[in-house]
Amino acid sequence: MLGRTYEGQNCSAARALELVGERWTLLILRDVLLRHLKTFGEFRASLGIARNVLSARLDHLVREGVLQRRPYGGHADHYEYLPTDKATDLLPVILALTAWGDRWAAPQGPPVLFRHGSCGAAVEQRVECAGCGELADLHQVVAVPGPGR
């Protein structure tokens, strides 16, 4: 649908944004992954967006294999949308955006906290060095060419 939005960028972040960078897409995935919403009507109620926009976003995610669409409730035109592994793998992006928003744009405190379902303890996202453990200083991260350069 979009072609290569970031033509000329040999960059995995740019490739990721080509698939999930459109307005509303990451919030749809938040709803799928964390609120366990499944149907067009549930997404509409949660997001309050126009039907044609929601429909285009869902179609795109299905086409890209991020969501799986399947009939439900015995109606030929009722579908539910389920996350694939490609969707679940986006959870770290949503956690990182949430942590940043909690710190910089949530004067009332975090609207949502993340917990480990089976033990109830806090879930945290860390940037770590395989050599020396947690990287407290993010300025210490450097990018070097990889095999796909």
Add this chain to the structure above:
Amino acid sequence: MLGRTYEGQNCSAARALELVGERWTLLILRDVLLRHLKTFGEFRASLGIARNVLSARLDHLVREGVLQRRPYGGHADHYEYLPTDKATDLLPVILALTAWGDRWAAPQGPPVLFRHGSCGAAVEQRVECAGCGELADLHQVVAVPGPGR
């Protein structure tokens, strides 16, 4: 500039996307944080986008305190753009997008690898439970209401 793009969403991920969700913005921040680009001309060369789009994105980031603009080279109209802590804090978002793109959209392998500058070892991003350590299964992450709900 955008007002509240995601009006009605009491969600830190949505708040974050209001500041950095516009097309090109996260790639500008990638260039600032990881490629250490600083000037309008350097961003233009890296991204190949229209001057007016780049200018609008940079103005927005300066207004929001994500980038600091300051004169350089003794020219009244030459500026460089430097990351604030609010920018550096976005590195986990870029790392998470990159990891996802590496896995799902980089058939030639990762274009870029992240290393710890001082020791050279690989930098990794982990989702961990404060109770039991690494969370191998992201399906185990649940969202519960926080103080800002």
